[in-house]
Amino acid sequence: MSLLGKLFGNTSDAAAAQANASAQRLAEWERALNVGGLPSFVEARLGAAASGRAPWLATMTPVELAMVRQHGIRPIAMVSGTCWYHFGYSWTLGHAEGWHAALARLRAEAVAAGANAVVDVKLRKIGLHHEASMDFTVLGTAVRIEGLAKSDNPVIATVPALEFVRLLRSGIVPVGIAIGAQYNFFSPSYEVTGRGLFSTWYNQPLTELGGFWERVRREALSKLHQDTKRQGHGVLAHTHFGQLIKLEREKQPPQFLGRHIVVGTVIHDHRSVTNAPLEIATVVDMRDDESPLLSTRPHGHNAYSSNEEDGPI
Amino acid sequence: MSITNDLPPHAIERLRGLRREGHADGIFTSDFSVNEFLLVRKAGFEPIGLCVGTCVYHVGIQYGSWGKNQELEVLSQAMYHARELAMSRMREEAAGMGADGIVGVKLTVKRLEWSADILEFMAIGTGVVHAKGHTAFKGPKGQPFTSDLSGQDFWTLLHAGYRPLELVMGSCVYHVAHQGFFKSLGNVGRNTELTNFSQALYDAREIAMERMQHEAIEAGAEGVVGVDLFEGSHAWQPHVIEFFAVGTAVTPISTEQDASVIPDPQLVLSVNN
Numbered sequence: 001m002s003l004l005g006k007l008f009g010n011t012s013d014a015a016a017a018q019a020n021a022s023a024q025r026l027a028e029w030e031r032a033l034n035v036g037g038l039p040s041f042v043e044a045r046l047g048a049a050a051s052g053r054a055p056w057l058a059t060m061t062p063v064e065l066a067m068v069r070q071h072g073i074r075p076i077a078m079v080s081g082t083c084w085y086h087f088g089y090s091w092t093l094g095h096a097e098g099w100h101a102a103l104a105r106l107r108a109e110a111v112a113a114g115a116n117a118v119v120d121v122k123l124r125k126i127g128l129h130h131e132a133s134m135d136f137t138v139l140g141t142a143v144r145i146e147g148l149a150k151s152d153n154p155v156i157a158t159v160p161a162l163e164f165v166r167l168l169r170s171g172i173v174p175v176g177i178a179i180g181a182q183y184n185f186f187s188p189s190y191e192v193t194g195r196g197l198f199s200t201w202y203n204q205p206l207t208e209l210g211g212f213w214e215r216v217r218r219e220a221l222s223k224l225h226q227d228t229k230r231q232g233h234g235v236l237a238h239t240h241f242g243q244l245i246k247l248e249r250e251k252q253p254p255q256f257l258g259r260h261i262v263v264g265t266v267i268h269d270h271r272s273v274t275n276a277p278l279e280i281a282t283v284v285d286m287r288d289d290e291s292p293l294l295s296t297r298p299h300g301h302n303a304y305s306s307n308e309e310d311g312p313i
Numbered sequence: 314m315s316i317t318n319d320l321p322p323h324a325i326e327r328l329r330g331l332r333r334e335g336h337a338d339g340i341f342t343s344d345f346s347v348n349e350f351l352l353v354r355k356a357g358f359e360p361i362g363l364c365v366g367t368c369v370y371h372v373g374i375q376y377g378s379w380g381k382n383q384e385l386e387v388l389s390q391a392m393y394h395a396r397e398l399a400m401s402r403m404r405e406e407a408a409g410m411g412a413d414g415i416v417g418v419k420l421t422v423k424r425l426e427w428s429a430d431i432l433e434f435m436a437i438g439t440g441v442v443h444a445k446g447h448t449a450f451k452g453p454k455g456q457p458f459t460s461d462l463s464g465q466d467f468w469t470l471l472h473a474g475y476r477p478l479e480l481v482m483g484s485c486v487y488h489v490a491h492q493g494f495f496k497s498l499g500n501v502g503r504n505t506e507l508t509n510f511s512q513a514l515y516d517a518r519e520i521a522m523e524r525m526q527h528e529a530i531e532a533g534a535e536g537v538v539g540v541d542l543f544e545g546s547h548a549w550q551p552h553v554i555e556f557f558a559v560g561t562a563v564t565p566i567s568t569e570q571d572a573s574v575i576p577d578p579q580l581v582l583s584v585n586n
Contacts, residue, residue: 012475018386026382029512040521046528055529055562056536059523062466065538066473078540080518086509088503097504126514126544128489128554133507135514139542287465 036108043112049077050114050144059120059141064161071165072146076113079142081105085135092183092259096223098136098181099123099263103156106138110154115142117155119164121177123239123263128207158238160264171270176231178266180224183259184211209256213244216258224262237264343439344417349464353416356468358441362410366402368434369425370395377488377553382513384520385553388486392555393524396420396482399434400459407457412440413450414458416467418480420559422547429548449567450480453532460561462539470538475563479532482559483524487517489552518542521556534562 028039038046048054058065058075065075082105085098110118121140128135141161142154157164157174167174188208228235242260249255343360345353353360354432372395375387399420407415425431440457445449452458460477462470471475490509521542540560546553570584 022384025516026512029516030508033508033512033515041523043550045519045523054526055534057526057540057560058536058538059540061539062462062470062473062475065475066469069473075536078522078542080515082511082514082518084514086503086505086507088505090504094504097569098506101506125545126554128551130492130507130510133510135510137514141540184348286352288346288348288463 004089022188033286036104037057038108038190042109045115046077046079046142050112059122059139060161064120067165068143068161071168073117073161073165074144074146075114076142076144077109078120078139079106079109079113079115080139081107081109081136082135084133086131088132090183091132092181092261094134095136095261096179097176099138102136102138103177106140107154107156110142110156111152113125113142114144114150115154116145116148116151117157117159117164118142119159119161121156121158123158144184167267173232173268173270174265175268175278176266178224178227178231178235178237178264180220180222180227181260182216182220182223183257184212184216184219186256186258188253188256212256213258217242217260220260220262222265228264228266232266232268234269235264235266237262239263340355344437345439345464349417352468353439353441354444354558355443358413358416358467359444360439360441361412362440363408364406364412364415364438364440366399366404366406366436368395368398368402370432370434372430372547374430376550377490380490381488382490382509382516382518383488385488388549388553388555389484392422392486392557393482395432395434396422396436399436400480401478403436403438404457404459407440409439411442412457413442413448414452414460414477415440416460416477417463418459418461420461420480420482422545424548432547450476456520461559462561466539470561470563471566474539474566475522475535476566477493478534478562478564479528480559481525481528481532481534481537481562482557483521483526483528484555484557485517485520485524485537486549486553486555487513487520489513489554491552500545517554517556518558521558525558525560529560529562532562533564535564537562 025039025041028041031037032039032042045054049056056075057078059078060068060075081102083098083101085094085101087094101252106118106121118140121138123139124139125135126137140156143161155173156176158177159167159174164174186209224235224237240260240262243258245257245259247255247257341360342363343350344363345360351358370391371441372391373387375385377383377385390429391548403415403418411512415438418436421434423433438459438461445446450458458477459480460467461480462477466478490513492507492509523541525537537560542553543556543557543559545555547555
């Protein structure tokens with residue numbers, strides 16, 4: 001430490017002051033997470049960005065910046081929310097909980113930034129594994145829409161800024177995220193297991209297991225429907241994640257665990273607004289990488305990138 | 314135009330041969346694709362040469378206390394310092410060849426196979442000059458501007474009424490506390506948030522973002538575009554994570570363009586893939 005400290009011009013006094021400051025930050029975080037507020041230094045940063053005293057931060061590309069500016073939308077700050085969630089009795093329901101908690105925190109930051117909406121919201125997790133837990137992180141750009149007053153309940157859009165504007169032009173507002181998550185256990189009847197599960201020579205549908213798996217998926221979709229109904233008119237579900245797991249048990253027939261998670265963007269359709277005609281031209285694209293016009297998924301989403309993930313329910 | 318004496322002779326020689334204002338017979342190097350090249354030209358700039366800066370850095374050792382959330386300042390400083398060195402060497406080469414700026418900067422970190430605590434940092438991009446010799450496009454303090462935007466994005470940014478100033482970044486290496494055994498035991502069977510973990514990620518991200526914003530303020534930027542956050546663990550212990558925020562600080566070209574002047578983009582369907 002001493003050598004490196006000298007290299008970087010740190011004296012022990014400065015180091016002590018720094019340690020003190022970081023302890024204070026952590027205390028503020030703890031308080032903020034417990035009561036659902038924000039630490040003073042985060043409020044200060046967002047407030048400075050909202051009033052134009054500090055530069056705005058945008059996750060948008062220049063194309064997106066040009067397009068939102070043209071529609072009277074200004075970026076304010078990059079906002080985020082994190083919830084590290086431990087799965088006790090249910091992995092599946094924990095996912096719904098975790099995303100909702102992270103979103104609530106993102107919304108709190110957006111309110112502090114005086115935003116009308118958050119666009120380009122990405123769902124993320126980091127690669128640190130700790131027992132039966134996972135982090136749920138949402139990142140996005142808080143924006144102000146000219147002519148609208150500050151909002152206590154800003155719109156959270158999981159679509160990139162380009163798509164946000166395209167939807168707005170058609171009189172549709174993406175208002176939030178809906179999540180449907182369901183899990184269940186299934187113990188096959190003795191009739192099936194007694195014969196030695198699935199060990200016949202015939203082609204045959206496994207009706208019992210199939211029926212169970214279908215019910216799990218249906219339930220997840222119905223929860224998605226309910227979550228959507230609370231927020232808007234419809235949902236564009238971009239993420240589906242399902243697993244059917246066989247659990248071997250000692251001296252008992254095996255059991256099955258089915259779990260399914262659906263995540264989507266909720267839209268609010270202002271039917272009174274006449275749809276702007278979509279005039280489409282065919283072109284040769286100058287881009288080398290994938291055009292943002294072609295990617296419909298919220299980019300940067302890595303939470304359910306593979307079906308390989310494992311964990312207790 | 315002056316070429317700094319710190320550069321090795323063969324680099325100076327290479328720079329002399331490069332194309333610049335009034336030396337149309339020179340030869341340029343760039344890693345542009347055809348489309349990028351055409352759009353950079355369309356934006357009114359000429360590529361003059363690839364600029365590169367490398368830094369092989371020995372990252373010191375710092376251990377976090379097992380049960381404590383804390384920033385590992387030694388590592389944060391190392392990551393930041395090394396990137397800054399690579400960037401400034403690249404910028405120096407660009408200044409040497411008289412570039413107004415560098416577009417398409419790729420900033421990479423690579424672990425070397427034969428050592429756990431040596432990292433290789435590289436910054437590479439294409440130096441460009443304004444074809445008509447406008448000098449107002451230079452970055453802060455008369456240095457060449459730097460940006461990780463591609464040639465396509467560079468064209469679009471100028472069309473949106475902004476010019477790039479500097480690639481701004483913030484780094485924070487953080488030790489996430491291990492949850493104590495008894496505390497974990499208390500959580501068995503409960504679906505609950507682990508607040509000390511949430512807190513650690515929040516704090517680390519906030520520090521990285523604050524540092525990036527501070528750089529943007531220093532550069533005199535109006536805003537930062539294309540911000541992204543990366544989380545990485547460069548062969549450190551599993552609970553040590555780097556949060557790295559990076560983006561391009563921008564400023565309006567002269568006065569900010571009125572929204573109505575920005576051309577209305579047309580919806581298109583690309584037919585080439």
